[in-house]
Amino acid sequence: MEVLDIIKPENQVFCKSKLMTDTTLSYCPGCGHGTAHNLTMEVIDEMGIVENTIGVAPVGCSVLAYDFMNIDMTQAAHGRAPAVATAIARCWPEKYVFTYQGDGDLAAIGTAETIHTCNRGENIVIIFVNNGIYGMTGGQMAPTTLEGMRSSTSPYGREAKTMGMPIKMTELVANLPGVYYATRQSVHTHKHARKAKKAIKKAFENTRLKKGLSFIEIVSNCNSGWKMNPNESNIWMEEHMFPYFPLGDIKVNGKLK
Amino acid sequence: MSELKLMKGNEALAEAAIRAGVDAYFGYPITPQSEVIEYLMTEQPEKRTGMVVLQAESEIAAINMVYGAASTGKKVMTSSSSPGISLKLEGISYIAGAELPAVIVNVVRGGPGLGTIQPSQADYFQSVKGGGHGDYKLYVLAPASVQEMSDFVEDAFDIAFKYRAPVLILSDGLIGQMMEKVVLKDQQERLTDEEVIKKYDSWATTGKTNRERNIITSLDLQSEKMEARVHRLMKKYEQMELEDTRYEEFQTEDAEYLFVAYGSSSRIAQKAVKLARKKGIKAGLVRPITLFPYPKKVLFKLANQVKGILSVELNAGQMIEDVLLSVEHKVPVAHFGRTGGIIHTPEEVLEALEQKIIKNGSIRHHKTRESSIL
Numbered sequence: 001m002e003v004l005d006i007i008k009p010e011n012q013v014f015c016k017s018k019l020m021t022d023t024t025l026s027y028c029p030g031c032g033h034g035t036a037h038n039l040t041m042e043v044i045d046e047m048g049i050v051e052n053t054i055g056v057a058p059v060g061c062s063v064l065a066y067d068f069m070n071i072d073m074t075q076a077a078h079g080r081a082p083a084v085a086t087a088i089a090r091c092w093p094e095k096y097v098f099t100y101q102g103d104g105d106l107a108a109i110g111t112a113e114t115i116h117t118c119n120r121g122e123n124i125v126i127i128f129v130n131n132g133i134y135g136m137t138g139g140q141m142a143p144t145t146l147e148g149m150r151s152s153t154s155p156y157g158r159e160a161k162t163m164g165m166p167i168k169m170t171e172l173v174a175n176l177p178g179v180y181y182a183t184r185q186s187v188h189t190h191k192h193a194r195k196a197k198k199a200i201k202k203a204f205e206n207t208r209l210k211k212g213l214s215f216i217e218i219v220s221n222c223n224s225g226w227k228m229n230p231n232e233s234n235i236w237m238e239e240h241m242f243p244y245f246p247l248g249d250i251k252v253n254g255k256l257k
Numbered sequence: 258m259s260e261l262k263l264m265k266g267n268e269a270l271a272e273a274a275i276r277a278g279v280d281a282y283f284g285y286p287i288t289p290q291s292e293v294i295e296y297l298m299t300e301q302p303e304k305r306t307g308m309v310v311l312q313a314e315s316e317i318a319a320i321n322m323v324y325g326a327a328s329t330g331k332k333v334m335t336s337s338s339s340p341g342i343s344l345k346l347e348g349i350s351y352i353a354g355a356e357l358p359a360v361i362v363n364v365v366r367g368g369p370g371l372g373t374i375q376p377s378q379a380d381y382f383q384s385v386k387g388g389g390h391g392d393y394k395l396y397v398l399a400p401a402s403v404q405e406m407s408d409f410v411e412d413a414f415d416i417a418f419k420y421r422a423p424v425l426i427l428s429d430g431l432i433g434q435m436m437e438k439v440v441l442k443d444q445q446e447r448l449t450d451e452e453v454i455k456k457y458d459s460w461a462t463t464g465k466t467n468r469e470r471n472i473i474t475s476l477d478l479q480s481e482k483m484e485a486r487v488h489r490l491m492k493k494y495e496q497m498e499l500e501d502t503r504y505e506e507f508q509t510e511d512a513e514y515l516f517v518a519y520g521s522s523s524r525i526a527q528k529a530v531k532l533a534r535k536k537g538i539k540a541g542l543v544r545p546i547t548l549f550p551y552p553k554k555v556l557f558k559l560a561n562q563v564k565g566i567l568s569v570e571l572n573a574g575q576m577i578e579d580v581l582l583s584v585e586h587k588v589p590v591a592h593f594g595r596t597g598g599i600i601h602t603p604e605e606v607l608e609a610l611e612q613k614i615i616k617n618g619s620i621r622h623h624k625t626r627e628s629s630i631l
Contacts, residue, residue, distance in 0.1 A: 050464070050465055051464045051465060051466050052464045053464055053465075054329065054462050054463070054464060056325070057474075063476060064476075066470075066472045066474065070465070070470055071464075071465050071470055072462035072463065072464055072465045072470050072471045072472070073462060073470070073472055073473070074324075074325060074328040074329075074462050074472075074473040074474070075355075075472070075473065075474035075475070075476060076321065076324070076325075077321060077324070077347055077348060077351050080317065080318070080321035080324075080348070083313065083317075083318040083319075083321035083322050083325065084321050084322065084324055084325030084328070085325060086311070086318075086322055086325065087281065087283060087309075087311075087321075087322035087323070087324075087325035087326040087333070088325045088326065088328070088329055088462075090281065090309045090311060090322075090326075091280055091281055091309055091326045091329060091331045091333075092329060092450065092463070094450075095463075095464060112314055112315060112317075112318065113314070113317075113318050113321070115314075116313075116314035116318065
């Protein structure tokens with residue numbers, strides 16, 4: 001097989017989506033956010049729904065998502081994106097509404113909004129990027145920080161006895177009747193990115209069919225926060241994050257797997 | 258057709274919201290304002306006008322729902338009472354920062370803390386001096402009757418969309434709970450989605466068409482940009498002061514003594530004016546209808562005419578600071594007010610005027626802040 005045989009549109013995973021702006025990403029080199037952004041924009045572009053899509057940006061590393069996604073976006077207060085998205089979806093039932101949130105935003109400060117939005121089965125997509133750390137504020141412990149994992153606020157490692165165990169948000173919300181689709185993906189290899197894109201597409205299809213809430217967790221790396229180089233962080237993620245946060249569908253078409 | 262009805266203040270406000278063509282209401286129950294959401298849930302406005310009503314999981318969620326709907330150009334409101342408003346303040350600050358039109362209603366109860374469910378005006382500072390973080394102000398309307406609970410809904414939305422800014426209706430448990438006759442306005446049509454898109458396409462996030470994308474945010478990481486945003490807000494507030502300050506005068510033409518009171522206190526102060534005049538005391542009343550912008554000019558003018566001013570509030574002395582700023586120490590100013598949910602009587606108010614102002618016209622300013630419960 002020649003290189004030219006491989007360069008085909010269907011094999012292109014890293015082609016920049018037309019819906020990504022030319023603004024330089026604010027993410028650290030090696031971070032998964034850029035890929036997750038791009039995949040989301042590819043899906044919206046391919047479905048031809050940009051005119052009817054409204055994104056909700058969180059507080060955290062992806063607070064500036066609206067600088068990179070060339071779509072209409074509203075930036076929410078910390079953790080409140082699901083509430084913001086709820087109102088938009090209620091007022092505009094024909095629109096595609098999604099939130100893009102990190103673990104601190106979705107699984108700590110915004111837990112109530114996350115759970116109740118899922119429970120009401122709002123017709124929206126939640127994209128939840130879980131890298132087990134607070135990236136933007138400089139590497140503090142997140143609700144999803146692994147046991148024993150060091151961060152600037154768990155400098156001796158997360159101690160389950162005093163800090164609790166990392167929260168498995170996707171499993172938690174999958175048990176709520178309003179959630180139609182819950183899946184955990186990653187974007188660190190071509191293979192994984194393609195699967196993640198399929199999941200994102202399925203989620204937006206669910207919105208189109210008014211099926212209720214689709215919840216996509218993307219387990220990602222934070223090489224800066226984890227104090228590793230990008231490649232090391234991906235290997236560490238596979239070895240440590242994936243056993244606790246196993247990839248795959250948790251709930252499909254309203255049925256738990 | 259306009260309609261005459263006997264209603265509670267909270268119900269009149271809820272009915273007025275439906276009739277004003279409001280697109281959405283998001284709220285969370287709290288005494289003494291739960292009738293607003295109860296009325297809306299019972300009336301099923303989605304059948305009458307297509308209005309969305311949702312009981313949120315918290316006041317925090319509710320105000321962020323308001324933020325979301327407002328960011329798409331929809332006419333949206335929420336209501337709560339004091340502790341609930343404290344929870345909403347983060348969201349209110351975001352709404353102000355992101356320059357969104359929205360209406361928030363506070364049916365005030367006594368505080369601090371869980372306080373009391375009885376009426377109070379102790380949220381004056383919270384409403385007028387910021388409350389949430391950052392350089393922003395709320396346009397604050399203070400209804401004094403069930404009629405105004407109804408009328409101010411539309412007024413509030415007019416201001417909110419004129420300035421793309423949050424507007425607060427600062428009521429209290431008395432106005433919210435009491436029944437009075439009210440003339441309800443005619444039903445207004447809600448804007449269609451197409452009309453909303455057409456009208457607010459320059460800023461609302463309704464989906465990117467051929468135009469540049471619209472972004473709603475309160476974040477400016479570049480200091481110069483953030484300062485420009487703050488300047489833009491300050492310009493709006495200056496314009497509000499010039500164009501939209503509202504107040505009412507009662508028997509001020511020949512007044513020698515002046516009450517300043519808003520909302521339910523103004524009703525009591527009005528009675529006190531009548532009692533005073535019966536006793537030969539020439540009292541008058543200025544009722545600020547907007548607490549921001551505050552009717553500074555009329556108070557400044559009247560300070561040249563009257564011998565003293567009593568700020569009558571259902572709190573421990575909050576609005577008195579704006580009275581003092583307005584009159585620039587030209588006349589003695591004192592405060593009177595009951596707290597804890599106790600509502601002062603007209604007799605008490607008149608007695609306070611006599612004791613604090615008339616008998617001791619030389620009250621020093623440091624005394625004006627002392628606890629003024631009789």
